[in-house]
Amino acid sequence: MLERMVNNSDFGKLILRVTVGSLMLFHGLNKLQHGYAFVTQLLVQAKLPGYLSHGILIGELIAPLFMVLGIYTRPAALLQVFVMAMAVYLVHTKELFSVTEHGGYALELQALYLFGALAVFFFGAGRYSASHGGGLWK
Numbered sequence: 001m002l003e004r005m006v007n008n009s010d011f012g013k014l015i016l017r018v019t020v021g022s023l024m025l026f027h028g029l030n031k032l033q034h035g036y037a038f039v040t041q042l043l044v045q046a047k048l049p050g051y052l053s054h055g056i057l058i059g060e061l062i063a064p065l066f067m068v069l070g071i072y073t074r075p076a077a078l079l080q081v082f083v084m085a086m087a088v089y090l091v092h093t094k095e096l097f098s099v100t101e102h103g104g105y106a107l108e109l110q111a112l113y114l115f116g117a118l119a120v121f122f123f124g125a126g127r128y129s130a131s132h133g134g135g136l137w138k
Helices: 003-008 011-036 039-043 049-068 072-092 107-123
Strands: none
Touching: 011 049, 011 072, 011 107, 039 049, 039 072, 049 072, 072 107
């Protein structure tokens, strides 16, 4: 019984999916409450269309919610990977090869979100999800 409990990859997928998704959801809720106009400015400075900033609501609210619930988990995770890659490009490029004063990687939080979402993309939702792990994009 202990072996079956320990060798439960679906439970591990649930933990990863809910953790990465729910923690990103806090960022989206913050932007929904306090605005995200600064993202428009960053996009324009990078010579990208400012209207792309509205994608932040999809990438930081809808996609994480889908990940937590296990609905279209792989596309949602891939969208979150894209959002994090854009965040690094637009905001954190100067810190890409930096460490903090305590010796940690300067972008460790961003890296955890990005690679955590990438792992969810490759693992899928698992059995403990609204989609019950069925289908390629679930």
